[in-house]
Amino acid sequence: MRCPFCHSEDTQVKDSRPTEDGTAIRRRRQCHNCGARFTTFERVQLRELVVIKKSGKKEPFDREKLAQSILIACRKRDIDPDRIERFVSSVQRQLEALGETEVEAGQIGALVMQGLEQLDPVAYVRFASVYKDFREAKDFETFVGQLSKSVKA
Known part of the structure; x- marks a missing residue:
């Protein structure tokens, strides 16, 4: 593993x-070269995922x-950072x-929206504002109004 600080390949676990x-x-x-300490994570990857963007362009997940x-x-x-990490892992596993x-x-985006709705209502609305491409304050009002109706139902 290459050191992120000095780029030496002489590191030890x-x-x-x-x-x-x-x-x-x-x-x-x-790192044996500069003495810096850093953390890495090793995860199982079931398959290489490719994301198809709205424009049709493809890029690696x-x-x-x-x-x-x-x-x-x-x-x-x-929100506990570990809970967010588990959520990210969950979305990735669902995709795989x-x-x-x-x-x-x-x-x-739909998987993230589904999970954020359960995780935190404010984060849900924040993510929705980007995912659904809100253009003006009225878009927020409409979305939160629909959210309020579904909570009451």
Whole structure:
């Protein structure tokens, strides 16, 4: 593993342990060149996923991009980071379980919306504002109004 600080390939694993949900191995490493310590994660990948964007463009599935979009929606919310990590892993597993190598971006967004609705209502609305491409305040009002109606029903 290459050191993220000095780019030396001479690093050593100091500690390995499974993550809380058991879907990955967390490894603490130390660089012999600069002495820096860093953490890596090793995960099972069932298949290489390709995302088909709205424009038709295809790109490899990027777990970090998914995690970052969820973290942005959850910013400044009182949600345990481990819970967010488990949610990201859950979405990835659901995508892999579809049995397809290509998945539409809309499918990913729908899975995230479904999970965020259960995880945190504010994060759900934040993510929806990007996913559903809200253009003006009225779009928020309409969405939150529909959300309120479904909660009362």
